[in-house]
Amino acid sequence: MPTAIIADDERLMRDQLRMRLEQVWPELEILGEAKNGDEAIELVDQLKPDFTFLDIRMPGKTGMEAATVIGSKSNIVFVTAYDAYAVEAFERGAIDYVLKPSEPERLKITVDRLKERLNKPATPDVSASVTALLSQLTEKISAPKPSHLQWIQASIGQDLRMIPVEEILFFRSDEKYTCVQTERYEALIRKPVRDLAEELDPKLFWQIHRATLVNVNAIEGVTRDIRGRHLVMIKGRSDKLEVSRSFLHLFKQM
Structure with a gap:
C-alpha cells in the first residue's frame, strides 16, 4: 500500500x-x-x-x-x-x-x-x-510577499475556496465566524475582523464597525434608518451594513 x-x-x-x-x-x-x-x-x-x-x-x-x-x-x-x-x-x-x-x-x-x-x-x-x-x-x-492579503481561504460546506479579495463585497463577524460575502456566494472563515483589518489594503477595505469591513468599490451610498443609524448600501444587493459613530468620518464627503 x-x-x-x-x-x-x-x-x-x-x-x-x-x-x-x-x-x-x-x-x-x-x-x-x-x-x-x-x-x-x-x-x-x-x-x-x-x-x-x-x-x-x-x-x-x-x-x-x-x-x-x-x-x-x-x-x-x-x-x-x-x-x-x-x-x-x-x-x-x-x-x-x-x-x-x-x-x-x-x-x-x-x-x-x-x-x-x-x-x-x-x-x-x-x-x-x-x-x-x-x-x-x-x-x-524567498522574494518578499505582497504587503496586503491578495486571497482569502474560506470554506463553503466541505469545500475550500481561494477568493481574490477584489471579489469580496464585505466581511461581517459574529462571535465565532466571519462571513465572506461575494456577488455569487457566502463563505465562512474563523479569522476575526480586527485581524483582517490589519492584513487587507485599507484603501480597498474600510472598517465601518467593529464587526464589519466593506469593499469601497461595493458601496452604493449611505442612508439613515428611522432610529438615526447610518447604513451602508451595497451595489446590487439589499444588504445594509451599520456604521459605528467612530467610523462616520469615512463618509463625510459622500
Missing part, C-alpha cells in the same frame, strides 16, 4: 487534501500530518512515506527548504495556491504539484503520475534536475 504525509500550516487545507486524496486514490495511506517544514522532515525520517505533500509557503522552514533536506527520502509533491511561476516550473520538472484548493480532476492527473513513479528509482539525471529546480524556486519563493 502506498503511503504519504501532508504538510500544510492550514488545518482546513490539510483536511481538504486528505479528503480529495481519499476520493481519487483510496489505496493511499496518509501516515501523518505536519504544520511546518520542520515537522515534515521529522515525519519523513520517522515514517518513511513514499510521498510527501508539501505546502510551499509555511511558517518557519518552508516547503522548499524542507524539500532540500528530505532529498530522495520521499517523492516530493508541492502544494501551491497561486505561485504561477512555480506551476510553470513544475510542468517542466521532475517534481509534481497540487493546486490548492485541490480539485478532483487535476488531482487525478497528479495521482496517475505518482503511481507511475512508485516503482521507478530516481536516476542521477532526474535527481540533478530536481536539485536545480529546487534551487531556482527557493530563490523566487
